Amino acid sequence: MMVPLVLLVLGALAAATAPRLLSRADWPEREPVLALCVWQCVVAAVLLCCVLAMALTASAAWAAVRGNVFAFAPRGVVEAYGLPGYGRWSGTVAVGLALGGAWTVAMLTREIRGARSRRRQRRIELRARAPRLPGEMVPAGERLVVLEDVRSDAWWLSGAQPQLVITTAALRRLRGRSLDAVLAHEQGHARARHDVLLHCAGALAGGFPQVPVFAAFRDQVHHLVELAADDTASRRFGRLATALALVELNEGRAVFGPGPAPFGALPGRVNRLLDPGPRLTVGRRLRVTAFALLAPAVPLVIAFGPGLHALT
Template sequence: MTVPFVLLILGALAAAMAPRLLARAEWPEREPVLALWVWQCVVAAVLLCCVLAMALTASAAWAAVRGNVFAFAPRGVVDAYGLAEYGWWSGGMAIGLALCGLWTAAMLTREVRVARARRRQRRGELRTRAPRLPGEDVPAGERLVVLEDPRTDAWWLSGAEPQLVITTAALRRLKGRSLDAVLAHEQGHARARHDVLLHCSGALAGGFPQVPVFAAFRDQVHHLVELAADDTASRRFGRLTTALALVELNEERGVFGPGPAPLAALPGRVNRLLDGAPRLTVGRRLRVTVLALLAPAVPLLIAFGPGLHALT
């Protein structure tokens, strides 16, 4: 009878404590890809706790659900969970958790629809400002779009037909390896499918703004994906070249001035590239990876523990 409560308490502790622990750590700035992995494992653990608690309480409340959840389990396994002792509250808890799951799915659907509408709008603007030339037979998703614009900018437009867009001002300002570093940065976003992480984190934070781990997940994903893309570019073209490219691309926006700027994180990204802090050792990266895997593994062990014990 205590398994669902243990799962929910574990999920609540992870949701409250994980953001604080990761905020105090210094290594995520040095290993953004590993930090993204850790965040995903923590969020997966919180969601698993809720899903498993919902499955057990729904099994206790309704025989039809119990028959599906324990369809292939021996009789002794079902008895080990003591579902008959859960009481009247199990149905209410299962319904509440199911509603949270439906709300999460609705938020994710809304996030995807908004992203698709935004992409359609931007593609429409691109078609208007940079139309296909007569006789041009290169698929739209495979071409680099050069956009006439006085502002220096470059971005990756994701979707079914991804496009790399760069403005004429950026082409005039960036030369040689600096231009290659900016393009490598945007291609790093595309190869790692950072847009998927951004959509998922935005949906969770938008649906449950009171849950600290989801809000922190969204904020950290926005920050860490940029660091990861910076590292992709710096591995190919060097830290100094990538840092100079970021400065040249963004200095006209007032990012490096004394006042506040919309892209206030950019100076920190440039300083990080120039500092060149060494990566974690292979052994430490392996230990962090394994520890992160324990986060979603613990709820599974708690949920399946009584059944496994009954089989021994």
Template sequence: MMVPLALLVLGGLAAAVAPRVLTRSSWPDREPVLGLWVWQCVVVAVLLCCVLAMALSAATAWQAVRDHVFAPAPRGVQEAYALGSYESGAGVVAVLLACGGAWTGAMLLREIRDARLRRRHRRAELRTRAPQLPGEERTEGDRLVVLEGERPDAWWLPGTAPRLVITTAALRRLNGRQLDAVLEHEQGHARARHDWLLHCSAALAGGFSRVPVFAAFRDQVHRLVELAADDAASRRYGRLTIALALVELNEERGVFGPCARPRGLVPQRVHRLLSPAPRLPVARRMRTVAVASLVPLVPLLVAFVPGLSTLR
């Protein structure tokens, strides 16, 4: 039972400490894609701690589970875990972790269902506001839809037939290069499949709102995906172009000026684009990727060390 307890302690420390360290660091704003990767590695490590602790606790509590878990292992590995000493407490831990896993799955399914309903509703609204005209043939390759609207706006509608929607007010406010930058921003979201990352983070935060790492993961994902898409657009059209496009699209929404929210994301994005910090050196980026990739291996190492020690 010592290994499941060690995994739970490790997962609890990661869930409590990692959000404080990452949210106080400034480098993710300079490297949002790298920041997203680090956050994903931390969350995967926490989930692995829970899954491995559940499997070993269940193996401690029930012989049938033990036989299945250790069936592929060589002789002597099972004895290295000393599983027969804490059956009663292990069963409670295994059931609680299994309930947490089932709840996580239910939250993810709910998030996917709600996203599909929202997407279906928006597509129905899109068909109402932009109906197919008599004699018009619309194919799956038609990805751009222009809507009549007084508010400048543009958004990507994901799905099997993705659509990029832009209002006529946005077409009037933006010049050609700014419009191309906005389109590139939205296509950057689509290429990186940011919608799936947003769904997963929302499901974890919705199911476990009191777990710091999941709540911070959701908030940071919402912020970092926008910064990453800004960078994708600025690489082709320049930072000034996408910054001016953001101002044109959001100027009438009250996000700028003395009455705006002090921590609003759009003003931060514009300031970041106009006053860019230098990117991290390549060597540091590579080290960060390597270290983050090793984080999910730590729970695996803790779980398999007793068994591997018998194979010497």
């Protein structure tokens, strides 16, 4: 049972140590897109360790599963794994991992259904607050909705018919490039499909709150997607315009005053735009990317190693 044991130990080490290592790094806020890539690769590596260990232990416990997993493998490959020597505990481990996989699917399904329900409710409220006039024609593919409201706000409503919603107060408050920066920020969320990433992170953290990497992944994703959208807007309309847009859009929410505020990350985002740190060099970005891609590759090498060795 050496290969599944190594995979499980590797997955546990990655789940426990990766959040600490990434929290100590000084570059994620300067490179939010790269940081999101690293987090996804680490989470994928942990999940791969569990899936591959489940496949091998289930193959050792039940001949029917072994016949499907190794259906196209030569006899020498199957023998290289020493499946009969895994022992009676292989079935218990396989069942435990399968239950964990089923729980993950259930949590993801619950997250998707909850998101759909919330979107449906928001669309109902939107139609009630911004109804169509009798005889009004709706342009095909309309994506912008102006909502009468005394609060400055703008958000992207995802779904089958995505819409960008902005309030009249925001239109009165924002001008020129600041308004363009807000719209570009929300469009950056939509183009990068940040909603999908947030749903996956929420499902894993909700299903396995004791696993450090999943809880940290959810918290960091919420922060990093905002930084990535800020960068999208700043590249098109400038850092100053984007920072002013954040201030003008949120100054009525007591975000920048003394004391705690529910939008505590906003001052940091504004400071980051006004006083940006140096980006990583191209070489370092390539090295970080290579190490990130190596994370999910290691479980694959460990799992397929005995079989590849048997073929040589």
